Amino acid sequence: xxxxxxxxxxxxxxxxxxxxxxxxxxxxxxxxxxxxxxxxxxxxxxxxxxxxxxxxxxxxxxxxxxxxxxxxxxxxxxxxxxxxxxxxxxxxxxxxxxxxxxxxxxxxxxxxxxxxxxxxxxxxxxxxxxxxxxxxxxxxxxxxxxxxxxxxxxxxxxxxxxxxxxxxxxxxxxxxxxxxxxxxxxxxxxxxxxxxxxxxxxxxxxxxxxxxxxxxxxxxxxxxxxxxxxxxxxxxxxxxxxxxxxxxxxxxxxxxxxxxxxxxxxxxxxxxxxxxxxxxxxxxxxxxxxxxxxxxxxxxxxxxxxxxxxxxxxxxxxxxxxxxxxxxxxxxxxxxxxxxxxxxxxxxxxxxxxxxxxxxxxxxxxxxxxxxxxxxxxxxxxxxxxxxxxxxxxxxxxxxxxxxxxxxxxxxxxxxx
RNA sequence: GGCGGGUUGCCCGAGCGGCCAAUGGGAGGGGACUGUAAAUCCCCCGGCUCUGCCUUCGAAGGUUCAAAUCCUUCACCCGCCA
Numbered sequence: 001x002x003x004x005x006x007x008x009x010x011x012x013x014x015x016x017x018x019x020x021x022x023x024x025x026x027x028x029x030x031x032x033x034x035x036x037x038x039x040x041x042x043x044x045x046x047x048x049x050x051x052x053x054x055x056x057x058x059x060x061x062x063x064x065x066x067x068x069x070x071x072x073x074x075x076x077x078x079x080x081x082x083x084x085x086x087x088x089x090x091x092x093x094x095x096x097x098x099x100x101x102x103x104x105x106x107x108x109x110x111x112x113x114x115x116x117x118x119x120x121x122x123x124x125x126x127x128x129x130x131x132x133x134x135x136x137x138x139x140x141x142x143x144x145x146x147x148x149x150x151x152x153x154x155x156x157x158x159x160x161x162x163x164x165x166x167x168x169x170x171x172x173x174x175x176x177x178x179x180x181x182x183x184x185x186x187x188x189x190x191x192x193x194x195x196x197x198x199x200x201x202x203x204x205x206x207x208x209x210x211x212x213x214x215x216x217x218x219x220x221x222x223x224x225x226x227x228x229x230x231x232x233x234x235x236x237x238x239x240x241x242x243x244x245x246x247x248x249x250x251x252x253x254x255x256x257x258x259x260x261x262x263x264x265x266x267x268x269x270x271x272x273x274x275x276x277x278x279x280x281x282x283x284x285x286x287x288x289x290x291x292x293x294x295x296x297x298x299x300x301x302x303x304x305x306x307x308x309x310x311x312x313x314x315x316x317x318x319x320x321x322x323x324x325x326x327x328x329x330x331x332x333x334x335x336x337x338x339x340x341x342x343x344x345x346x347x348x349x350x351x352x353x354x355x356x357x358x359x360x361x362x363x364x365x366x367x368x369x370x371x372x373x374x375x376x377x378x379x380x381x382x383x384x385x386x387x388x389x390x391x392x393x394x395x396x397x398x399x400x401x402x403x404x405x406x407x408x409x410x411x412x413x414x415x416x417x
Numbered sequence: 418g419g420c421g422g423g424u425u426g427c428c429c430g431a432g433c434g435g436c437c438a439a440u441g442g443g444a445g446g447g448g449a450c451u452g453u454a455a456a457u458c459c460c461c462c463g464g465c466u467c468u469g470c471c472u473u474c475g476a477a478g479g480u481u482c483a484a485a486u487c488c489u490u491c492a493c494c495c496g497c498c499a
Contacts, residue, residue: 042452042453044452044453045453049453049455049456050456065452067452067453070453070454097452099452100452102452103452103453104452104453104454106452107452107453107454108454112454113454115449115450115458116450116451118451136454148454149454150454175452178452180452226452257452259452260452262451264451285452286452287451287452288451288452288453289451289452290451291451294451306451306452307451307452308451308452309450309451309452309453309455310450310451310453311451312453313450313451313453313455313457314449314450314451316455316456316457317449317450317455317456317457317458319449319450328447328448331446331447332445332446332447362456365456367456369456370456
């Protein structure tokens with residue numbers, strides 16, 4: 001039987017790069033270790049869509065990240081608690097994370113029915129400022145009121161509620177409840193949101209401490225504070241400083257998440273501000289980032305773990321990664337292409353099936369199309385970050401990065417050139 | 418043999434004198450997706466020398482300023498009656 005202190009959370013840095021913030025380390029949790037930098041695939045509702053846990057393990061996933069808001073609505077935190085926690089419930093043999101529901105403040109709030117583009121040029125500020133009557137989430141200083149996207153019922157989240165839910169879900173690493181904003185909220189609004197996030201961070205620490213003491217029979221859960229501040233240097237650094245030094249109820253954050261508005265072009269700069277301000281010896285998780293080129297930027301700016309739905313989401317609509325870039329395997333040129341998706345890939349899909357077969361499955365709307373494409377994309381991303389870790393250990397990260405980016409071209413139809 | 422219904426762009430299917438190159442679906446072609454309201458969403462989809470022109474709504478002929486829409490004949494399909 002676990003006791004709160006017998007397998008406590010820890011983070012050990014094994015090697016730091018000389019000319020960047022990049023480092024190699026190990027995060028230890030009650031359910032196992034994570035060698036960092038690492039990509040953590042997302043299984044929002046306690047499953048990576050279309051892929052079984054065993055397959056996720058086989059493709060090299062070290063941990064999975066689920067979502068407190070979604071699991072709260074269905075099946076409910078009590079079910080997860082009775083099941084013995086998230087990992088046991090979904091039969092995942094390793095560490096787990098849960099997001100707090102902070103992202104849903106945005107995605108169901110002002111971001112409702114909007115494309116929350118990472119590219120500042122494709123996101124119009126009036127889309128945010130104009131407001132939106134249909135939105136399902138409304139924020140105030142104390143918390144957020146959600147209208148369930150499943151049945152329309154009303155729900156109230158606060159720092160305390162999010163902690164209570166995440167404690168019942170029982171992931172090894174949980175996140176503080178924050179307000180996620182977009183690239184185009186006004187500066188005064190970003191300041192307001194950041195103040196709330198700061199306020200909620202203290203309340204999360206307090207509630208987390210209380211719940212940890214009450215449930216002393218359960219494995220220790222690590223709490224990560226979330227850094228907001230949008231694109232503003234002073235706000236990001238202030239948030240990083242404040243949360244980095246924050247202590248309440250006698251505890252501090254075990255690690256940090258970097259969230260919110262992150263324009264692709266300034267991703268590295270912003271993450272660099274944050275990570276050079278936060279305490280060096282604690283793990284940093286970059287929330288929601290996972291495009292290949294962005295992962296390099298994150299790693300060299302001190303990010304230890306990433307999570308992102310992109311790999312699995314694009315897989316379900318037939319986009320697949322290769323070392324040369326991504327392409328749509330359901331397109332006409334692949335009907336009779338009997339090569340693997342990527343001949344350099346070692347995944348289950350690439351070692352057993354052809355592009356033509358995947359193309360056929362997608363066109364026939366067969367469910368395994370999503371499974372096979374997701375396995376491939378998740379493997380591609382997990383492996384890419386694994387290769388970054390190895391390159392850092394070998395001292396040739398920059399060469400590895402140059403070589404990859406030199407070959408990898410995201411053949412996007414827009415926003416290029 | 419008689420009566421009735423039908424034949425529309427790759428497929429299904431609206432339209433029933435002008436606002437019709439012709440509504441919708443599907444298929445097909447392409448794109449997007451970054452703490453998952455997402456097996457979703459968006460765009461294109463007769464041709465061209467493309468703010469206009471040409472050829473299309475079973476075939477041929479006719480009425481009309483104007484026909485996918487009305488009339489005649491023919492071909493094929495589907496019902497019901499003999």
